[in-house]
Amino acid sequence: MKNIVLLGATGSIGSSTLNVLRQNKEAFTLNAIALNQNLDVALEIIQEFNPEHVFISDKNINTEHPIFSSGSKILTCLEDLKVVIQNPAVEIVISAISGFAGLQSSYWAIEAGKITLIANKESIVSAGDILIPLAAQTKAKIIPVDSEHNAIYQCLLGEKDTSAISTILITASGGPFRKLSMRDLEAVSLQDALQHPTWQMGAKITIDSATLMNKCLELIEACYLFNLPESKIEVATHPQSIIHSMVTYQDGSTIAQLSNPSMEVPIANALGMGDRLPIKFTVLDFSAMSLTFEPIPAGREAIFEMAREVCRQKGSLGAIFNAANEKAVQAFLDNEISFINIYEVVERTFNHFSCSKLTTIEDVFDYDRQARIQAEKVI
Ligand code: NDP
Numbered sequence: 591m592k593n594i595v596l597l598g599a600t601g602s603i604g605s606s607t608l609n610v611l612r613q614n615k616e617a618f619t620l621n622a623i624a625l626n627q628n629l630d631v632a633l634e635i636i637q638e639f640n641p642e643h644v645f646i647s648d649k650n651i652n653t654e655h656p657i658f659s660s661g662s663k664i665l666t667c668l669e670d671l672k673v674v675i676q677n678p679a680v681e682i683v684i685s686a687i688s689g690f691a692g693l694q695s696s697y698w699a700i701e702a703g704k705i706t707l708i709a710n711k712e713s714i715v716s717a718g719d720i721l722i723p724l725a726a727q728t729k730a731k732i733i734p735v736d737s738e739h740n741a742i743y744q745c746l747l748g749e750k751d752t753s754a755i756s757t758i759l760i761t762a763s764g765g766p767f768r769k770l771s772m773r774d775l776e777a778v779s780l781q782d783a784l785q786h787p788t789w790q791m792g793a794k795i796t797i798d799s800a801t802l803m804n805k806c807l808e809l810i811e812a813c814y815l816f817n818l819p820e821s822k823i824e825v826a827t828h829p830q831s832i833i834h835s836m837v838t839y840q841d842g843s844t845i846a847q848l849s850n851p852s853m854e855v856p857i858a859n860a861l862g863m864g865d866r867l868p869i870k871f872t873v874l875d876f877s878a879m880s881l882t883f884e885p886i887p888a889g890r891e892a893i894f895e896m897a898r899e900v901c902r903q904k905g906s907l908g909a910i911f912n913a914a915n916e917k918a919v920q921a922f923l924d925n926e927i928s929f930i931n932i933y934e935v936v937e938r939t940f941n942h943f944s945c946s947k948l949t950t951i952e953d954v955f956d957y958d959r960q961a962r963i964q965a966e967k968v969i
């Protein structure tokens with residue numbers, strides 16, 4: 591039995607992870623979960639999985655809630671979360687908190703040398719220069735959960751190193767607005783942006799998919815995770831979301847990973863760590879499908895150019911790019927700005943800063959803070 595800590599248990603990735611665990615009960619023990627404020631869902635998880643520890647981030651929760659008499663130890667202090675993550679009995683930490691809020695716990699998991707399953711791409715984008723060398727030092731194994739990165743991870747299995755890679759193609763569903771021009775985007779509403787055609791996800795990543803900022807974050811994530819220059823990473827729209835990414839090698843072979851769009855597939859792969867865990871899945875019906883590819887929709891070049899600049903220079907630029915986007919997305923969700931303004935907030939904030947070297951994790955928190963202040967001014 592492997593002991594697991596599931597961070598972001600009440601979210602979309604959390605729920606898909608629990609589905610995988612449910613189908614593989616004999617292999618894993620859910621030792622601890624973390625969430626922000628969704629106590630009702632957390633209570634259901636406790637009743638089914640009986641985790642020893644439950645960390646709740648929100649300080650304004652109802653202290654009369656039945657979760658407090660559920661039998662699990664309820665923790666609300668961040669230092670306790672560190673102890674839970676770094677507990678020597680814990681083998682695997684799943685980082686699935688949304689946004690930059692997930693960085694601190696990803697850092698603790700890697701610092702303690704845990705097998706760290708990364709769904710929280712914002713950790714890698716903001717702090718890749720700190721987390722990747724730290725993992726090498728502590729022997730923490732970082733396994734990608736993001737479907738594209740897990741696909742690449744699977745396409746690399748059995749290869750000696752990444753030097754034989756010619757190119758990687760990251761696929762994008764294109765989101766709900768793939769057929770819209772930048773001008774059309776001026777009229778889209780929050781409801782339109784929250785309707786993703788192929789994936790069911792949390793609100794922040796759903797907006798990122800609509801702007802295509804998600805794909806920009808994934809480009810940076812791939813650069814760090816696979817130690818590749820941006821010039822070897824291509825992005826294309828693949829509206830069916832069946833091929834999750836592919837790798838072309840210098841001998842002319844291209845290897846792809848395919849499945850119906852369900853996050854349970856990459857999660858099962860990551861949790862299996864070399865073993866193929868059994869899960870229920872919908873079989874691909876090749877006779878009934880056509881797989882198509884298109885360039886990224888016109889007009890979105892500026893955000894991709896910024897992402898490529900982050901990949902080239904690294905350092906503080908990832909934290910700045912990510913923070914600008916998080917502030918802009920939150921302002922859009924709060925009805926303070928329109929959809930199209932997200933691009934302007936990101937671009938103007940990003941262009942305000944130059945690249946600095948990151949030395950410690952505190953530097954990342956500092957650049958994140960500075961970029962949020964600047965983004966607020968732009969908003
Ligand atoms: P959700 O919004 O659905 O869930 C977020 C989870 O994080 C919830 O459990 C939430 O708790 C918890 N949370 C938020 N803030 C904190 C905090 N400060 N401390 C502890 N827990 C917190 O997001 P998703 O599951 O969609 O996404 C999670 C991450 O995975 C993101 O980084 C996203 O980019 C990435 N990802 C998601 C995919 C998907 O299909 N959903 C695909 C690929 C990557 P509460 O419920 O109480 O608010």
Ligand code: MG
Pocket residue numbers: 736737738808
């Ligand atoms: Mg993805």
